[in-house]
Amino acid sequence: MADNKxxxxxxLTEEEFLKNYDAGKYERPSVTVDMLIFTVxxxxxxxxxxxxxxxxxxxxxxxxxxxxxxxxxxxxxxxxINESLEEAARRELKEETNIDNIYMExxxxxxxxxxxxxxxxxxxxxxxxxxxxxxxxxxxxxADDAKWFTVSCKLYQEQKTVTQGGYILQRLFELKLSNxxxxxxxxxxxxxxxxxxxxxxxxxxxxxxxxxxxxxxxxQYGIERLRNKIEYTxxxxxxxxxxxxxxxxxxxxxxxLDTELLKANFRRKIxxxxxxxxxxxxxxxxxxxxxxxxxxxxxNLIEA
Amino acid sequence: MADNKxxxxxxLTEEEFLKNYDAGKYERPSVTVDMLIFTVxxxxxxxxxxxxxxxxxxxxxxxxxxxxxxxxxxxxxxxxINESLEEAARRELKEETNIDNIYMExxxxxxxxxxxxxxxxxxxxxxxxxxxxxxxxxxxxxADDAKWFTVSCKLYQEQKTVTQGGYILQRLFELKLSNxxxxxxxxxxxxxxxxxxxxxxxxxxxxxxxxxxxxxxxxQYGIERLRNKIEYTxxxxxxxxxxxxxxxxxxxxxxxLDTELLKANFRRKIxxxxxxxxxxxxxxxxxxxxxxxxxxxxxNLIEA
DNA sequence: CGAATAGTGTCTCTTAGACACTATTCC
DNA sequence: GGAATAGTGTCTAAGAGACACTATTCG
Numbered sequence: 001m002a003d004n005k006x007x008x009x010x011x012l013t014e015e016e017f018l019k020n021y022d023a024g025k026y027e028r029p030s031v032t033v034d035m036l037i038f039t040v041x042x043x044x045x046x047x048x049x050x051x052x053x054x055x056x057x058x059x060x061x062x063x064x065x066x067x068x069x070x071x072x073x074x075x076x077x078x079x080x081i082n083e084s085l086e087e088a089a090r091r092e093l094k095e096e097t098n099i100d101n102i103y104m105e106x107x108x109x110x111x112x113x114x115x116x117x118x119x120x121x122x123x124x125x126x127x128x129x130x131x132x133x134x135x136x137x138x139x140x141x142x143a144d145d146a147k148w149f150t151v152s153c154k155l156y157q158e159q160k161t162v163t164q165g166g167y168i169l170q171r172l173f174e175l176k177l178s179n180x181x182x183x184x185x186x187x188x189x190x191x192x193x194x195x196x197x198x199x200x201x202x203x204x205x206x207x208x209x210x211x212x213x214x215x216x217x218x219x220q221y222g223i224e225r226l227r228n229k230i231e232y233t234x235x236x237x238x239x240x241x242x243x244x245x246x247x248x249x250x251x252x253x254x255x256x257l258d259t260e261l262l263k264a265n266f267r268r269k270i271x272x273x274x275x276x277x278x279x280x281x282x283x284x285x286x287x288x289x290x291x292x293x294x295x296x297x298x299x300n301l302i303e304a
Numbered sequence: 305m306a307d308n309k310x311x312x313x314x315x316l317t318e319e320e321f322l323k324n325y326d327a328g329k330y331e332r333p334s335v336t337v338d339m340l341i342f343t344v345x346x347x348x349x350x351x352x353x354x355x356x357x358x359x360x361x362x363x364x365x366x367x368x369x370x371x372x373x374x375x376x377x378x379x380x381x382x383x384x385i386n387e388s389l390e391e392a393a394r395r396e397l398k399e400e401t402n403i404d405n406i407y408m409e410x411x412x413x414x415x416x417x418x419x420x421x422x423x424x425x426x427x428x429x430x431x432x433x434x435x436x437x438x439x440x441x442x443x444x445x446x447a448d449d450a451k452w453f454t455v456s457c458k459l460y461q462e463q464k465t466v467t468q469g470g471y472i473l474q475r476l477f478e479l480k481l482s483n484x485x486x487x488x489x490x491x492x493x494x495x496x497x498x499x500x501x502x503x504x505x506x507x508x509x510x511x512x513x514x515x516x517x518x519x520x521x522x523x524q525y526g527i528e529r530l531r532n533k534i535e536y537t538x539x540x541x542x543x544x545x546x547x548x549x550x551x552x553x554x555x556x557x558x559x560x561l562d563t564e565l566l567k568a569n570f571r572r573k574i575x576x577x578x579x580x581x582x583x584x585x586x587x588x589x590x591x592x593x594x595x596x597x598x599x600x601x602x603x604n605l606i607e608a
Numbered sequence: 609c610g611a612a613t614a615g616t617g618t619c620t621c622t623t624a625g626a627c628a629c630t631a632t633t634c635c
Numbered sequence: 636g637g638a639a640t641a642g643t644g645t646c647t648a649a650g651a652g653a654c655a656c657t658a659t660t661c662g
Contacts, residue, residue: 008369014421017370021422027385028332031415031426049634049639065312066321081331081424085415103502109413109428111335111389117318118325120385122335122426124413166600197541197598198407237501247640264643265625286639287632294501296470353612353661551613568616569652590612591659615658622651631642 068212186216372516490520
């Protein structure tokens with residue numbers, strides 16, 4: 001901290017300055033955290049001999065009050081004046097999932113003026129990845145209901161326009177959230193502009209059915225980040241149970257990346273991240289497969 | 305937006321609800337933006353035949369008031385209630401550099417409770433990259449002085465401790481900011497913990513000489529991001545003038561990454577990102593070199 | 609010519625992608 | 636045997652890294 005004896009232009013020491021500091025001079029925005037809590041679950045198996053398919057799930061909360069009453073929003077809430085952003089995020093996470101110790105990462109801070117019709121709200125979004133076996137949902141107080149939705153986010157239109165000094169790349173993503181009861185959807189437009197060496201990316205919600213606030217944008221951004229990071233980090237293992245087969249791991253990569261991967265190549269790529277055990281799956285209706293665990297000593301080359 | 309006719313538990317429509325909404329219920333933090341404005345400049349050439357060396361520069365502002373009076377802080381300021389985060393960042397950028405249209409990217413939001421001794425402040429940091437030729441510094445109102453500092457951030461200690469379920473990787477970075485008049489420095493500790501498949505990264509300022517608030521941490525984070533992104537995106541070109549030689553471009557990569565690169569390999573790597581012109585450097589004291597410009601149609605494979 | 613920088617060719621090793629093949633279990 | 640999944644070997648093409656070489660300008 002600064003030297004206490006220095007005086008400012010008004011002749012005040014730091015101590016005097018801080019005592020007189022009026023924090024109420026400016027009107028302040030509210031600050032919230034929004035949580036993207038992802039997990040991967042096994043769906044019903046189609047035949048007793050087939051493997052169950054996996055699905056990427058996102059936790060949403062039904063709004064019980066205005067605004068967007070009856071629509072679905074990301075879990076989250078206001079940041080208390082005496083807790084850090086991260087503490088607020090962990091608190092929300094605990095309230096929703098009843099789990100303490102899970103992977104969490106700050107994504108982005110959304111600060112547009114009209115985001116929330118109640119008042120000016122700036123929101124920092126966090127992404128959390130949970131293994132579904134460890135999971136146990138607990139409903140929140142100020143919300144009607146918390147439910148898992150199967151998420152998909154597909155690029156369905158891409159348009160590139162070449163300009164004098166660059167180009168405009170416009171992409172439309174269709175975001176779908178569904179479970180037994182509800183089907184939500186949204187279209188998010190992502191526009192990347194390159195003009196005179198300057199790149200800008202803008203996101204806009206074109207339409208939103210049943211998804212509150214600007215949360216469709218936040219979800220699309222989160223899925224994009226998840227897709228990027230799964231390629232060069234080990235975050236996927238946060239979605240896995242303690243022991244898993246390589247096919248299960250591959251399925252998780254496939255639903256997140258929304259592509260099919262070749263088995264042999266996949267296994268080579270992740271070979272350093274896993275440790276073989278001596279256990280095997282049972283009652284599979286076909287050849288049992290070896291179980292693996294995460295290798296915590298895998299060294300990530302790129303990330304900090 | 306939600307259906308206006310729906311009524312909440314208190315029997316209010318959305319219109320009625322919003323009219324009665326009391327935004328003042330909770331104490332709110334202040335929200336600021338902090339700008340990391342980087343540029344690359346040519347230093348004095350040592351001999352008339354040698355090429356000038358390049359230096360990575362960061363703009364800092366001398367604090368004219370408490371707290372941290374006399375120390376140096378990142379440019380930035382409070383977010384007004386009627387402007388978006390990004391607008392606030394662009395406004396600060398314009399105030400400091402007098403330039404409108406430059407590269408800017410949101411980095412991270414810092415929300416620890418004790419960050420600012422005046423009051424609770426949550427700050428979103430942005431990184432901007434400017435070509436030094438286009439630059440023209442304009443001093444800020446509430447600051448004594450704005451000055452460019454040569455930045456370096458070196459890893460000088462790395463310690464890995466293996467635990468039962470993972471490891472702890474502790475890294476110490478030495479951050480140095482210097483110009484003709486001032487030498488600032490800080491040591492930032494970055495601890496990566498992997499335990500039971502969960503990865504956590506924490507940053508802590510071990511010591512800070514002349515750098516205000518937690519800004520040493522923010523700078524270290526920004527440089528890390530810059531180093532990562534220069535490897536797989538085209539952001540480096542924001543630091544280049546319209547026309548440049550490949551050696552200049554390589555020098556920019558080298559000072560940011562803090563390593564020497566092999567010329568032939570570097571040229572192969574960036575060949576798709578540049579367009580050859582018919583112009584050459586003059587009066588170089590040796591063989592002139594071809595000038596290139598950025599190729600705006602270079603397709604980035606990874607990023608959105 | 610020599611100092612300094614510009615610019616190119618090529619070898620090696622690693623990795624990503626595609627494909628084909630073998631192995632094992634249960635019914 | 637057949638259905639289903641487990642698991643491996645190998646070819647090819649692209650890329651990263653290291654190194655050596657040639658080219659051009661100015662003084």
